[in-house]
Amino acid sequence: MKPPSAPTPRLSALRALLHKSAFVALAGLAFAVMLLGKADTLLIERMRATVIDAAAPLLEVLATPAENVAAVFANLRQLSVLRAENERLSEENDRLGRWQAVARQLEAENEALRSLLHYVPDPTAHTISARVVADTGGSFARSLLVLAGERNGVRRGQAVLSGQGLVGTIADAGQRSARVLLLTDINSRVPVLLEESRVRAILMGDNDDMPQLRFLKERAQVRPGDRVVTSGDARVFPPGIPVGVVASVDDKGGIGVDLFVEQGRLDVVRIVDFGLNGILPDQGGM
């Protein structure tokens, strides 16, 4: 920037006016874009998808050093707890071995009962694995960017899982990348049920670590430690995907859920197309 050598008063007044009007115009435009986004138009969605597609290659490059640094720290941490971890794992292995025997037995029994009933099996799910290249937490929004998009078969509304359980849903899908809305985001609403009591509820995110259970039919039956899984209502997710456990029930009616999936530790997620077209319409131009 060259400082203006000796601007005439009229010229500098004109410049100040232009400057001010540019601010007013752009602030107005930003506000208009926000309102347009509230109306949930296709235009805004396409804009987001274009931006994340453009940023995806850069984010892919940037994610690699971050992963390496994190890997070094993780290694150091693991070295210090190796012995205890080993003991815990072999104990867990024993326990899981027993569960495996039970599961095999139940599977065989299920098979037999289904063949008796001529049960129509669920449609097989189509899975896409994708790398996480951006992780944006905080109080404004909770989402991930993954390197898989429409050309890989990713569509808005598909479920995103990790090894531990449900991560969230696809919110915007570009050509080669997509944004995942996490369960903790303020926009997230997932129909769930408590595994044992079969009480149905909606899991609502609030940009905090623990989403809340709302709209319960029978509040009295909720206890800390209850497992929460997807209910399959509204045909967004299939029933039975693990979500978390009830962590706290307070007198004012707040029921916090501790999620199985911890944000910030995800490297790779699975995007699953269960073939369900529920209440989330795919506006992204199928």
Added chain:
Amino acid sequence: MVPRGAPRGDYDPTQPTLWQRLDWLARTLVPGGLTLVMLLISVAPSRLPGFVHVTPMVALICVYYWAVTRPGALGYGTAFLLGLVEDSLTGVPLGLSSLAFLITQATVASQYKYFLGKPFLVTWWAFFLIAAGIALFKGLALSAYHGQLITMTALVFSTLLTIAMYPPFAWLLSRVSHLVFRES
């Protein structure tokens, strides 16, 4: 006419040389480009589970820094576009960060005489006020947008971390600024 024996036959002293053009290009692109790079780095996965919720608002630091030290180096239009990129990547309602950046720039511009030649501590203190104001604005705007009050704990920590991160970022940006805008 250029006299014979000059290094280049077509040399015209009134036209900028290639280096001057490159210099001009760097001055135009560096403030916005650097902010964009910082923004991308700030969303890269840190793999630190606690940290991800209190990520500092790095782009705000950059926008404020350029507004205070070199008014006009990062224009309103660039700030608007940077805000759109941030919102698209993070999933915040599109336009909210643009509005926050524009307000930051306009606030600094209106107090420009105050910032002139002030020591670093004063600009840091002013950043404290602006960052707190912007965080409050974004928090309230977002609550109004969703019709639901967002939890403010993470917001407070993220703001404090942003303010604490200002000195190292300002130092880094001042190095770059020296490199690009050398003669002044």
